[in-house]
Amino acid sequence: xxxxxxxxxxxxxxxxxxxxxxxxxxxxxxxxxxxxxxxxxxxxxxxxxxxxxxxxxxxxxxxxxxxxxxxxxxxxxxxxxxxxxxxxxxxxxxxxxxxxxxxxxxxxxxxxxxxxxxxxxxxxxxxxxxxxxxxxxxxxxxxxxxxxxxxxxxxxxxxxxxxxxxxxxxxxxxxxxxxxxxxxxxxxxxxxxxxxxxxxxxxxxxxxxxxxxxxxxxxxxxxxxxxxxxxxxxxxxxxxxxxxxxxxxxxxxxxxxxxxxxxxxxxxxxxxxxxxxxxxxxxxxxxxxxxxxxxxxxxxxxxxxxxxxxxxxxxxxxxxxxxxxxxxxxxxxx
Amino acid sequence: xxxxxxxxxxxxxxxxxxxxxxxxxxxxxxxxxxxxxxxxxxxxxxxxxxxxxxxxxxxxxxxxxxxxxxxxxxxxxxxxxxxxxxxxxxxxxxxxxxxxxxxxxxxxxxxxxxxxxxxxxxxxxxxxxxxxxx
Numbered sequence: 404x405x406x407x408x409x410x411x412x413x414x415x416x417x418x419x420x421x422x423x424x425x426x427x428x429x430x431x432x433x434x435x436x437x438x439x440x441x442x443x444x445x446x447x448x449x450x451x452x453x454x455x456x457x458x459x460x461x462x463x464x465x466x467x468x469x470x471x472x473x474x475x476x477x478x479x480x481x482x483x484x485x486x487x488x489x490x491x492x493x494x495x496x497x498x499x500x501x502x503x504x505x506x507x508x509x510x511x512x513x514x515x516x517x518x519x520x521x522x523x524x525x526x527x528x529x530x531x532x533x534x535x536x537x538x539x540x541x542x543x544x545x546x547x548x549x550x551x552x553x554x555x556x557x558x559x560x561x562x563x564x565x566x567x568x569x570x571x572x573x574x575x576x577x578x579x580x581x582x583x584x585x586x587x588x589x590x591x592x593x594x595x596x597x598x599x600x601x602x603x604x605x606x607x608x609x610x611x612x613x614x615x616x617x618x619x620x621x622x623x624x625x626x627x628x629x630x631x632x633x634x635x636x637x638x639x640x641x642x643x644x645x646x647x648x649x650x651x652x653x654x655x656x657x658x659x660x661x662x663x664x665x666x667x668x669x670x671x672x673x674x675x676x677x678x679x680x681x682x683x684x685x686x687x688x689x690x691x692x693x694x695x696x697x698x699x700x701x702x703x704x705x706x707x708x709x710x711x712x713x714x715x716x717x718x719x720x721x722x723x724x725x726x727x728x729x730x731x732x733x734x735x736x737x
Numbered sequence: 738x739x740x741x742x743x744x745x746x747x748x749x750x751x752x753x754x755x756x757x758x759x760x761x762x763x764x765x766x767x768x769x770x771x772x773x774x775x776x777x778x779x780x781x782x783x784x785x786x787x788x789x790x791x792x793x794x795x796x797x798x799x800x801x802x803x804x805x806x807x808x809x810x811x812x813x814x815x816x817x818x819x820x821x822x823x824x825x826x827x828x829x830x831x832x833x834x835x836x837x838x839x840x841x842x843x844x845x846x847x848x849x850x851x852x853x854x855x856x857x858x859x860x861x862x863x864x865x866x867x868x869x870x871x
Contacts, residue, residue: 407800415769417756417769457818517858522750524782528816553754597763638784642784649777649778649781654759660759665757668767682767693777696781
C-alpha cells in the first residue's frame with residue numbers, strides 16, 4: 404500500500420471542533436488561534452436541559468451544539484466547506500481515501516468510544532468528536548491530527564470506520580468535510596464585532612429558562628432542591644456539572660477562559676483597551692466558575708464546612724457576573 | 738487563572754496525557770498551557786467511572802445469577818444508557834428493557850440479536866455467552 408502524508412500543522416487545542424477548524428485552515432496558510440475560531444463562531448453559551456438525560460443525568464453544556472462552530476466560522480471567513488454523509492460505510496471510507504490521495508485534509512465526525520487511542524476513562528458514547536485525517540501509512544492505518552492530543556496519532560482503518568459510522572444520538576453518518584480558503588482574505592475586525600454582539604445577545608437566554616443566564620439561575624434553583632436528596636445523588640448531580648465544565652475539552656471553566664483569550668486577542672487586533680478590560684473581567688468570571696467547581700467537589704467529598712447552599716450561592720455569583728459581562732459586551736458592540 | 742496556577746495534579750484519567758488550558762501571564766494576556774489534570778476534575782471523573790463500574794458489577798452478579806439477560810450486562814459495560822442504546826439499535830427503550838429479561842431474550846430472533854451485536858461490536862456467540870471480565 405502506498406503511504407500518503409498530506410501537509411498538516413498540528414496544534415494542540417482545548418476543544419475538538421474549534422481545534423479542527425483552526426488546524427485545517429492554518430495548514431492551508433491562514434493564521435487563526437483556537438480561541439479566535441471559538442469567539443468568531445459565537446459559540447459561548449450555557450445550556451441546562453433537565454428533561455434530556457445523558458446516563459441518567461441532565462444535559463449541561465457551555466457552548467452551542469456540535470457543528471455550529473464549523474459552519475459559523477466558514478460562513479464568516481468565506482471559507483468554502485464541502486461536506487458529505489454516507490449511508491454505506493465502505494463508500495464513506497473510499498471517499499476518504501480518494502480525498503487523501505488528492506492531497507486534501509479531511510475533517511471527520513466520529514464517536515469517541517471507538518477511537519482506540521483515547522485513554523480508557525475518557526471513552527464514552529459521544530458521537531460528535533471532530534478530528535482531521537491527513538494521510539495513511541504503509542500498514543493502512545490512518546494518520547490523524549486529533550486536536551485535543553499533544554501529538555498526531557494513528558488509527559486502524561476498522562476502528563476509524565466504526566467510529567465514523569457508530570449509530571446513536573448525534574450520529575455522524577460518516578460525515579466528512581473539506582475546507583477551501585477564499586481567494587482573498589476576509590477582514591477580521593467587523594467579523595469580531597458582529598460575533599461579540601451575537602454572543603452578548605444570547606447571554607440572557609431565549610424565551611425558555613434553559614439557556615444563558617436564565618439557564619444558570621434555573622440550575623441554581625435545582626441545586627438548592629438537592630438538600631432533600633441523598634448525599635450520593637446530590638454528589639452525582641454536582642459531579643456531572645463539574646465534568647461538563649472542566650473535563651470535556653473546554654479549556655477550563657466551561658469555555659470562559661477560552662472566550663476571555665479571544666477577547667484578549669481581539670483587543671490586540673483592534674487596539675482596543677476597553678475590550679482588553681472586558682477580557683480581564685471574563686477571566687475573573689472563569690475563576691468564579693472554577694471556584695464553583697471546587698465547592699461542588701468539596702461537597703461531594705462530604706466536607707462539613709460546605710453545604711448545598713454554599714454551592715448554589717457560588718453558582719449564583721457566576722450568573723450575576725455574567726449578567727454584568729453581557730451589558731459590557733452589548734455596550735461595546737453597539 | 739494565572740498560568741502558574743494551572744493545575745498539574747497528574748490525574749489518573751489522563752493516562753499520562755496533557756490537556757490544553759487557557760491562562761494569563763502577569764500582564765493579563767492569554768496563552769495555552771498544558772495541564773496534567775486538576776484534582777477537582779479528576780475527582781468528578783473518578784466518581785462517574787466508579788458509578789459505571791458499580792453498575793457493571795451489579796449487572797454481572799445479576800447475570801451470573803440468571804436474573805437478567807446479557808443485554809443488561811453489556812449496556813453499562815459498553816457505556817451505553819437506555820437512550821443511546823435505543824438510538825444505536827433502533828429499538829424503543831421499552832423494548833430494550835424487555836430484552837433485558839432472560840425469558841424475552843431467549844425468544845429474540847437472530848435478526849434482532851444482530852442489531853445488538855452491531856451496536857456492541859461483538860459476535861452472536863459473545864452476545865449469548867458473555868466473556869465475563871474480572
